[in-house]
Amino acid sequence: MSRLPISLPSALRKVAGIAVTVTAALLLAAPPAVAHPMPHSVLLLDVHETSVTAELDLPVDDFSRASGIDLTDSTAATLTKRTPAIRTYLAAHLRPTTLQGKAWTVAFGDVALSRTQQTSTGLYRELTVQATLTAPSGGDTRHFNLGYDAVIHQVVTHTALVSIRQDWAAGHVAGENAATQVGVIRINSRTMKVTPLTINLENGSVWSGTYAMFRLGATHILEGTDHLLFLLILLLPAPLSAARNRWQGLANTRTTIHRVARTTLAFTVGHSLALAMSAFGHLDIPAQPVEVFIAISILVGAVHAIRPLFPGREAVVAGVFGLGHGLAFSLVLAEMNLSSTQLALSLAGFNLGIEGMQLLLVLLALPSLIALSRLPRHATLRNTCAALTAGAALGWLLDRLGVPNPVARAADSAGAHTSQLFLVLVTAAVLSALLTLTVRRRGRAVTGAGHEPGPPRTPVLTARGVNKASQQGG
Structure with a gap:
């Protein structure tokens, strides 16, 4: 048998050497590797x-x-x-x-x-x-x-x-x-x-677009922390009566409901008019002045909740400030470049969405507002809510004037927790309604037990649920 010209170990070494050389040449000739996929x-x-x-x-x-x-x-x-x-x-x-x-x-x-x-x-x-x-x-x-x-x-x-x-x-x-x-x-x-x-x-279809705008309007008011906060802070003193530049005494339930309805309706009319005029008039309004105006409106509402600035005229103020909020709503429509027909239908759908969600939230908040005003320390609770609202308004005001701050960021982030907010409002409304009914039943039971009826008094909720006359100042 003839001998091989090269031994097996030598052949393996040569093959390995060739493989290493080729691999090195390919790596050296290749373009540099990238750390991330290329963007598209x-x-x-x-x-x-x-x-x-x-x-x-x-x-x-x-x-x-x-x-x-x-x-x-x-x-x-x-x-x-x-x-x-x-x-x-x-x-x-x-x-x-x-x-x-x-x-x-x-x-x-x-x-x-x-x-x-x-x-x-x-x-x-x-x-x-x-x-x-x-x-x-x-x-x-x-x-x-x-x-x-x-x-x-x-x-x-x-x-x-x-x-x-x-x-x-x-x-x-x-x-x-x-x-x-x-x-x-x-x-x-x-x-x-x-x-x-x-x-x-x-x-x-036109109905698909209109319904989409209805959903957008409802979402906008629910996630628009500033719009919702302005309306709620303006309604906070609705169950109270003012005298000598202070909140003193309580209004009856019927008067409270009428005030809430008038204020809500005025706010609706104000922002609906501004929304329509801005959309159809193609008004080119800068966003910053509108946003600053909204922050100021919330600040004024917060101060009013602490000390009455315009008692009995909340509806007028809500209508005036509602004009500014309507201009902010119109910025959403202005970015869509819709035809006249689509704009008219969008305006109707968007406005109905805003009003529907706004009405639902007010109805959920109303029992809590009435119950809160009848608690022994309602002045402290009201002033605390108003102070927090004023702080948020000041944060927004500075942010919209070009001074970013953590207060504004925290207030804006509240709009991302709409499910939790809705759950809190529903729970508070149910508890407030149950508490009010319980106190009224106890009051009737006491009256039916033979107590002489005294002069008309406004019931106040105490820790024991006993009716008391309240002239607690704000």
Whole structure:
């Protein structure tokens, strides 16, 4: 038998050496590894009757590589100079058409740079571009082809996620739901082409949009801590009578209910008028003065709960301050760019949602307000609630004047606990109603036992539930 030209151990050593050499060469030649997945582009679409507005969120590094427009070190000044080039590039790569192939009109708006992050990507710079896609005559904004290959035509691993942010006719309104993804645009690995994405939305209706706005109105008043707090603090002294610039004595239950109803109705009329005038008059009102006005209204209401500033005129004050709150509500509608018909229906639905939730919360709070006013230490409890409200109002006022503070953040965070707030109001209402009924039954039992009826007195709840006449001052 002839001997092998090389021994087995030597052959194994040579193979191992070759494997190590090849592996090292591949590692040295490979590009540096990244710590996070690369970010993708995002297209957010707002569907209207005759047009679709789009927000394009593009990673700066990939955009610069694909377009040849260097934005890696751009500032606001340099971005302004490069905006025409950015729009020209995107115009060549954003081509919506009807299903029959008829081109839409595309107009680009604001361009901005920011820092953001996606899941597992870490922080990165993002280019945001606003665009309006207008359908041709006979075109359908619910069924069309979205031709888009910006960045993807050069960076073949890049993808673009397309989502619907607002679709009023389908009951999907911005601010109520998260955006709904409808497709992904990427390069076809076999043909190396980017196929247009077909947008095929379900048929909408005016009732879907109106009901969505009703839900949004109800959610807005429930989560709008400042609006709710203003109304409740203005109602806090409703069961009391004022004399010599102090809260002294109690009003009867019927008078209390009438005051609450008048104040609530006046607030409703005030903010409904402002909401309608602002929406249909297309008033361009800055948000900051409106928010400052609301903070001041809450502060005034808190002071009034401690010392009467306008006793008997709470309804007038609620109506005046309601105008400012209505302007704040209108900011929600102004951002939706609705048609006249959609705006009218949205205004009705949104307002009904606000009023329905507001009425429910007032009805839940009313038993507690009446029961609270009849406790032995109701003045201390009322003043404590008013002081806390005043502190929140001052925090909001400073924050809206440009001075961030933890008080404002804490007050705003209360709106995130709507379920707990609703549960507390329901529990307090039930307990207050039961306590009031128990005391009245005991009072009738005492009267029926042979006690001489004295002059009319307002019952006060004590720890034992015994009726007493109260002239306790505030």
